[in-house]
Amino acid sequence: MLKIVTGAQMQELDRRTIAEAGIPAKVLMERAGGGVAAAVRETFGPLKDKRITVLCGKGNNGGDGFVAARLLYQEGANVRVVMMTAPSELSPEASFMYRRFVRAAGKNHVHLYTSQSQVISLLQESDVLIDALLGTGLTSEVSDRYADLIDCINDAHRPVVAVDVPSGLHADTGQTLGRAVQATVTVSFGLPKLGFYQKDGIDLTGQIRIVDIGIPLSFVDAINSRVTLITPSFVRASLPLRKASSHKGTFGHAGIIAGSLGKTGAAAMAATAALRVGAGLVTVAVPSSVNDILESKLLEAMTAPMPETKARTFSRTAFDRLSSFIAARTAVALGPGLSTHPETVELVQALVGQLDRPSVLDADALNALAGRASALTTCKVPPILTPHPGEMARLETHATAQTVNSDRLGIAVGFASARGVFVVLKGARTVVARPDGTAAICPTGNAGMATAGTGDILTGMLVGLLAQGVPPWEAACTATYLHGWAGDLAATEKGHAGLIARDLLEKIPVVLKIAYESSSDH
Numbered sequence: 001m002l003k004i005v006t007g008a009q010m011q012e013l014d015r016r017t018i019a020e021a022g023i024p025a026k027v028l029m030e031r032a033g034g035g036v037a038a039a040v041r042e043t044f045g046p047l048k049d050k051r052i053t054v055l056c057g058k059g060n061n062g063g064d065g066f067v068a069a070r071l072l073y074q075e076g077a078n079v080r081v082v083m084m085t086a087p088s089e090l091s092p093e094a095s096f097m098y099r100r101f102v103r104a105a106g107k108n109h110v111h112l113y114t115s116q117s118q119v120i121s122l123l124q125e126s127d128v129l130i131d132a133l134l135g136t137g138l139t140s141e142v143s144d145r146y147a148d149l150i151d152c153i154n155d156a157h158r159p160v161v162a163v164d165v166p167s168g169l170h171a172d173t174g175q176t177l178g179r180a181v182q183a184t185v186t187v188s189f190g191l192p193k194l195g196f197y198q199k200d201g202i203d204l205t206g207q208i209r210i211v212d213i214g215i216p217l218s219f220v221d222a223i224n225s226r227v228t229l230i231t232p233s234f235v236r237a238s239l240p241l242r243k244a245s246s247h248k249g250t251f252g253h254a255g256i257i258a259g260s261l262g263k264t265g266a267a268a269m270a271a272t273a274a275l276r277v278g279a280g281l282v283t284v285a286v287p288s289s290v291n292d293i294l295e296s297k298l299l300e301a302m303t304a305p306m307p308e309t310k311a312r313t314f315s316r317t318a319f320d321r322l323s324s325f326i327a328a329r330t331a332v333a334l335g336p337g338l339s340t341h342p343e344t345v346e347l348v349q350a351l352v353g354q355l356d357r358p359s360v361l362d363a364d365a366l367n368a369l370a371g372r373a374s375a376l377t378t379c380k381v382p383p384i385l386t387p388h389p390g391e392m393a394r395l396e397t398h399a400t401a402q403t404v405n406s407d408r409l410g411i412a413v414g415f416a417s418a419r420g421v422f423v424v425l426k427g428a429r430t431v432v433a434r435p436d437g438t439a440a441i442c443p444t445g446n447a448g449m450a451t452a453g454t455g456d457i458l459t460g461m462l463v464g465l466l467a468q469g470v471p472p473w474e475a476a477c478t479a480t481y482l483h484g485w486a487g488d489l490a491a492t493e494k495g496h497a498g499l500i501a502r503d504l505l506e507k508i509p510v511v512l513k514i515a516y517e518s519s520s521d522h
Contacts, residue, residue, distance in 0.1 A: 001228035001440060002210070005191045007136035007171035009223050013190060016219050025093050028213050029060065032189045033067020033097070035211030036130065036163055039187045040072060043207075044128055044159065048076035053126040055113075055149065056094070057133040057167075058085040063094030064163045064189075065132025070101040073109070080126075081110045082119055084133065084145065116148050123156035131160055131181045134167040136193060141178035142168045150179040159184040165193060166204045174201030182206075190215045192229055197429040197441045198409060208443070226438045227409065230481045236515050238474035240278070240465075251280030252467030255329030256336070256460070257322060257351075259286040260344070261312035263337030264294045266363070266456040269501055270336045271301040273460025276508040277479070279467045285325050287312050313341040319350055326351070331358040331466035335365030336456040344368075349375060356380040358466035358475075362459040363391070370394035376419045382435060384422040384462055384476050386455065392425055413439050422472050424462075424480055426455060432476045440477050444484025448491040453501025458483045461508070485511045 005013070017023050041047055054069040056062035066081070073079040087098055102110065113119060123129060131153060133146060142150060150168055153160060160183045165171050168180030174195035186196065186205040190213055195201040240251070254274045259267035267284050274282045282301040286294050287308035295303050304325060307318040314322075326332050334351065338344055348368035352361070352375055361369070361383050369375060373395045376383065385395075392411060393399040404411050405427070412425040416433035425431040430442040461483055465475040486507035491499055 001234050002231050003191055003220060003223055003225040004194050004197070004227045004229055004441065005223060005225055006194055009225065010136055010171075010190055010193065013215050013219055013223065017215050021216050021219070023214060025060075026096060029063050029093055029097060030067055031213040032064045032164070032211065034071060035189065035209075035213070036064060036068035036161060036187045037071040037075070039185055039209050039211075040068070040128060040130070040161055041075070043161070043185055047072060049078055051078045051080075051125060051127045052130065053080045053082060053122060053128075054130040055082045055133055055153065056084065056098075057135075057146075058089050058094065059091050059135060059137075060093055061132050061135035061163055061167075063091065063097045065130055066094065066097035066101045068130055068132070068163070070097070070104050073101070073105045079105060079109060080122060082113050082122070082149075083110060084113050084149070086112065113145065113149060116152050119149065119152055120156075123152055123158060126156070126158055129153055129156065129158050129160045130163065131167050131183065132163040133181075134165075135163075136165050136171040138168070138170065138177060142180070143178060147179045150181055154182050160206075162186040162205070164188050165195070169195055169201055169204050171195045174198030176200045176204070180204050185209060187211055189213050191220065194227060199406070202428045228438075228440045230432070230440050230442050230477045232481075232515065235478045235481050236518070238470060238478040239512075239516060240468040240470060242278070242516075248280035251278055252330035252469065253281040253283065253328070254279045254463045254467035255325055255332040256282065256284045256463060257314075257325070257332065257334045258284060258336040258338060259290055259294060260314070260337055260339040260341075261287070261290055263339065264290050264297060265453065266337030267294055268297040269453050269456045269505065270333060270460035270463070271298055272505055273457040273508065274333075274464035274467070275300050276505060277461045277464035277482070277512065279464035282464070283325075283329070285322060287314055309341055309343050311339070311341050313339045313344045314347050316343045316347050316350075319347055322347070322351060323354055326354070326357070329357070329467075330469075331360075331463050333360040333362065333459050333463035335360075335362035336459055338364035338368075340364055340367050352376070352383075353378045355383060358472060359383040360386060360459050360462045360466070362386045362455065366391045366395060373415075373419055376421050379421070382421050382472060384424060384466075384472055386424040386426060386459060386462065388426045388455065409439060409441075413437055422476050424458070424476050426458070430480050430484070432480055434473050442477075442480045442484055444481055445487050446484075446491045446496060448494075448496030448499035449484070449487040449504070451500060454483075454487065454504060457501055457504050482508065482511050482515065
């Protein structure tokens, strides 16, 4: 896992690196600017004659921009620098890097910003813009000339590479401070910042790239951060071993309690996902009259028909048989497509109190617990809950989907701690929280996954990993990461608008194969 830090924590890491490790600020700045130049090259291709405009503030963020400008110029790019202040007003390190750029490229490549009209054509004629205006230390609203220039950057509709943080974005809260740059790529130094994964930061940062500038690992270890980023190496280490002597019993028997009239697709997708992520056996308990429908959708998974209501949902009388069903499984998932029929809701509430093995609660199982979240504390093994913001709001007292989204991290951590459960709060930058108050954020996934059925697939992947003996925290983080990664691969081929849940099912074996073979970043 990679620690996620606040702006103040990152500044402290910089300070210690300079003062205690003896690495000069100019060296850190050179590495940072080199990381920006590399990101431009790797994202936008050959640099020769590419028109790049670098917009530099007076502080060290601007200094990083001057380094990137010099390196890009030396690689053959047509570089122009727009400065917000006269050279005499630059910070000492930024002033040093400004002089190095001028020695390399000449003063004719530097423009002092005076007005919007001065830069509009310059920005529109550029192939790439580099935003080095304001860094992580910003805490007050952007105004006056900086606000005007940010408007010009956004109105130019050109690819933007943000240096460390999009200018105008609060590095901790993810809030826009008056105005903020819409970045295509954000090149962040040392460690990712908390604001990238909250509120406006989710949309403003674009693709996030982390550049190692040489902060000693011992300094990073000393930072008290309770939020981390899920990494490929963590996922690889969490996957169960698959020995040559293995058989289907080795990888567990996942039980899924799901489905009702018109909603057998949810049960089918969850079952297929559990198999695709490696479960040895999967059985789906389903209302009896829709059993044949579900069987026609499944080949590898088994089914178990259960007593039902006249509405063809699970009946309260199914309790004893479902209790036996749960007892015979390694791990269980409860919820996809159950419906909110009153009798089914009563059944779910009774079953939750009996859970004595690794489990996942999703969809209508969560809806059945609205106003009754205290029942979760009776679970003998802490379950994994996978709410979307609306379901989270129904579990929380006096919450709405809007208030949940305004503090996704705080809500998820608070609920997990209070109820002693694991929470996977779905949405852009899914939050995974554990009972001890720590949390992880998933960097994978995309807007194309905002479509019916993708949550059922996540539930299946979770119970599939639990059935293989993966502990709840590792299962929650690993399934969430692989789920988003599968969605990213599917979106690369099919785009966002037309993506459907089944597209993810096809990609689960692909990402799983890569994860088993390598722990490197995808």
